[in-house]
Structures are given as structure tokens and as C-alpha cells.
Amino acid sequence: MTGIPLRRETVRTDDGLVSATPYPLRTDRLVLRMLREEDVDGLTAYRNDPQVARLQDWELPWPRERAERLVAEHAGRTDVLPGKGTQLAVDLDGELVGDLYVGLDEHCGVAEIGFSLAAAHQGRGYAVEAASAVVDDLVDRLGVHRVVAELSPDNVASARLLERLGMTFEHLAEKSFWWRGAWDDNLWYAMSADERRAWRERPRTAPEEVRLVGLTHENAWTYRRLRTHRTQERFVATMDQSFTDALFPEPEGGHPVLPVLRGIEADGEPAGFLMWADAVNEGTPDPYLCVRPGTPRWRPAGCRVAAGPSRSTSQRASSPPGTWRTVRSWPG
Numbered sequence: 001m002t003g004i005p006l007r008r009e010t011v012r013t014d015d016g017l018v019s020a021t022p023y024p025l026r027t028d029r030l031v032l033r034m035l036r037e038e039d040v041d042g043l044t045a046y047r048n049d050p051q052v053a054r055l056q057d058w059e060l061p062w063p064r065e066r067a068e069r070l071v072a073e074h075a076g077r078t079d080v081l082p083g084k085g086t087q088l089a090v091d092l093d094g095e096l097v098g099d100l101y102v103g104l105d106e107h108c109g110v111a112e113i114g115f116s117l118a119a120a121h122q123g124r125g126y127a128v129e130a131a132s133a134v135v136d137d138l139v140d141r142l143g144v145h146r147v148v149a150e151l152s153p154d155n156v157a158s159a160r161l162l163e164r165l166g167m168t169f170e171h172l173a174e175k176s177f178w179w180r181g182a183w184d185d186n187l188w189y190a191m192s193a194d195e196r197r198a199w200r201e202r203p204r205t206a207p208e209e210v211r212l213v214g215l216t217h218e219n220a221w222t223y224r225r226l227r228t229h230r231t232q233e234r235f236v237a238t239m240d241q242s243f244t245d246a247l248f249p250e251p252e253g254g255h256p257v258l259p260v261l262r263g264i265e266a267d268g269e270p271a272g273f274l275m276w277a278d279a280v281n282e283g284t285p286d287p288y289l290c291v292r293p294g295t296p297r298w299r300p301a302g303c304r305v306a307a308g309p310s311r312s313t314s315q316r317a318s319s320p321p322g323t324w325r326t327v328r329s330w331p332g
């Protein structure tokens, strides 16, 4: 992905723009620009696609006049405006394939983002490529210190996109959003400018060394505080649930089990934990092996997260903490 221009001083011009001519922004495959006349047909078409509109805050049909009004509102603009919303066009080889909303507060401190892609162009990384460029511009050029997004709890594609940007789930606001005739729950995701920078600089390769470390009174809280991304909680238990499982293990086949917990340390940083247990006395002799995810920082670097307990004979309860050098890749 193309790097975005480095930080420049924010300039407030007479007409309220925050700098001279920052848009269009270019990425490897896309151009992010202001909406224009030729976009009206495309915008109207995909915004009326029930698949695109399903979890959005507009009703169908979405009138062509709204597209025309949006284009008119952006005429002559070359930047996002403080205290206003901007609907940016996502342009692929001259064709409008989606749009990206930026709501910048009047102090240029907090920006809200939202996005829509035409169905035919989803699943190719365009949304993350466009949103990364815009977010980096907000942070590096305009000095935005916090980026937020709100979404329906059912919108997994959107949550995954936000997590790909380095944003994390912040809270669920119950019955807070009036939507299609009823109060609906709303998820909030957020990221500070520092978190965005840390995410950009995260390791992209598998860690050199992955070690199992004993959990002690001193480090147990560090491991307990690790969180996986919210969308992964569909597949794995939270740290709290896992700690509870370890403290109060379910008997296997009527036999008590002896759980063993180890922290997973990747290049010296806590990255997850591992739990296994042997049925003691009589009963199933096989240990089971649970790999729990830790900080999302290591996910793209190759730490594997199991969707549940998997059987393994390679680690036994009596094994001392050791060093593993092989990690499997994490999809996405």
C-alpha cells in the first residue's frame, strides 16, 4: 500500500479548508477524491443495492436526488472540512466503486469514518486500502488524535474492516440508535493516533522466537488483560472465560482433570496463552491443547489461534515450558 504524505502543518484558509489541496489521495490501486457529477449514476445504483444498504442507516429506495445533492455539496471542495461531514469517492481506474465518509469535529481532533463499497468490488481489500490512506492523512497531516466508527452489531464485515485498520471495539450502546422503526444496539470502535502509528509499525513477519512461560502472581494480570479482536470472540473464549475454565475445570468422563496454563511470549512480548489438561487417576490419558489468542498485534505475524480445543499429543501436562520456533500463518 502506498505511503501517505508525511505530516504537514494544518493550515486554515479563509474558506475554512484545513489545508491547501490535499485531495485527491492516491494509493496503490485507488484514488480518493471529492464526488463529482459523473458519480451520480454509480452512487445511486450501489446505494440502492439491498446488500449494500442492509445494515446502513438509509431507507430504500435511495433517491437519485440525494446523490445529486451530495455531489452539489462537494462542488469546489478540495479537503475535508472541520465541523462538517465529507463523502469521499473511492475511484478505481476512473470508476466510482464506493464512498467513504469522514466526519471531522470543528477542532480537527476527532474524526468519524464510515464506508460503502459496491458489492462487485467487495472482498478485494479496496475498503481497507482506501480507509487506511484517509485515516493516515487525518492523523499525519491534520493531527486528528482519535478516529471513531459506529456500526450495527450484525455488521461483521464492517467490524473486520475496522479491526484491519487497527481500531478496537470500545463499547456496545444498547438500544441507542433509532433504526427502521425500533431502538437498535450500536457498536463503537475507536483508535487513537498513537494506536494507529503502532498498528502501522507492527511486525509483519512471524516472530523469531515463541516461548511458553510459566504464569505467576506477577505476570498473571498481564496475560489476563490480553484481548482478542471482537470479531474473533465468535470463535474463541475470552481470557476471563479461559482463566475460569482453568480454575474450575470440567471433569472429563467423570474424572477430575489437572489444568496447566502457560503464557505465550512472542519475541519477549505477551501474545496469548496456552492451556492443557490431563485427566488424572483413570480415564482419558490424552491431554488437550488450547491455544488462546492474545494481543491482535501478533495475529498478522503468524500466531495461530485455534477455534477451540484441539487434540494433541505433542505437549503433555508434565512438559516443562519450552521454546517453539514454528508458528502457522493466520488467515487475513
Ligand SMILES: CC(C)(COP(=O)(O)OP(=O)(O)OC[C@H]1O[C@@H](n2cnc3c(N)ncnc32)[C@H](O)[C@@H]1OP(=O)(O)O)[C@@H](O)C(=O)NCCC(=O)NCCS
Binding pocket: 051, 052, 053, 055, 056, 114, 115, 116, 117, 118, 121, 122, 123, 124, 125, 126, 127, 128, 129, 150, 151, 152, 155, 157, 158, 160, 161, 164, 332
Ligand atoms: C464494510 C465493507 C466496506 C467492507 O468491504 P470489504 O471489501 O469486505 O473490506 P476490505 O477492503 O477490508 O476487504 C477485505 C477482503 O478483501 C481481501 N483482500 C485484502 N487485500 C486484498 C487484495 N490485495 N486482493 C484481493 N483481496 C484482498 C481480504 O482477504 C478480505 O476478504 P475476506 O473478508 O474474505 O477475508 C463492505 O462490506 C460494504 O460496503 N458493506 C455494505 C455497506 C456497509 O455496511 N458499510 C459499513 C457501515 S458501518
